[in-house]
Amino acid sequence: MEIGTVTGVALEGRRQEIYEWLYRRLWEPALNSPRATxxxxxxVALTRLRMELRPTSTAMLDYFWRAVRGTDKSIxxxxxxxxxxxxxxxxxxxEFRRVFPE
Numbered sequence: 317m318e319i320g321t322v323t324g325v326a327l328e329g330r331r332q333e334i335y336e337w338l339y340r341r342l343w344e345p346a347l348n349s350p351r352a353t354x355x356x357x358x359x360v361a362l363t364r365l366r367m368e369l370r371p372t373s374t375a376m377l378d379y380f381w382r383a384v385r386g387t388d389k390s391i392x393x394x395x396x397x398x399x400x401x402x403x404x405x406x407x408x409x410x411e412f413r414r415v416f417p418e
Contacts, residue, residue: 322365330373334380334416338367341411342403351400359393377418384409 319339321327327335346352346360363383370376383390384405394404405412 321368322361323368325368327368331370331376334373334376335364335367337412337415338380339364341408342405346397346402349400349402351402353396353400356396356400356402359396377416380405380412380416 319336321335326332343360343364346356352360367376367379370379386394394406397404
């Protein structure tokens, strides 16, 4: 099953694998949750877009690791997800690392 992207551009190879894994594991559950607020849906859409715009699988992995570490802008979003009972990058860190080693 091919998962659509925000941009409408199809991904290929490892980029597609990473994107689909994150979509199934994190983004789709958040988007389909009745607990997802407008802010959560917008945050998920923005995260998906940023991931899609990464030109290589290595850049996608780098983006994931930076997101787990957190930036000034992204520090608050995981707390919003947790408050809604939704999974965050931090919650799937170990599994992601096993599936997509650097």
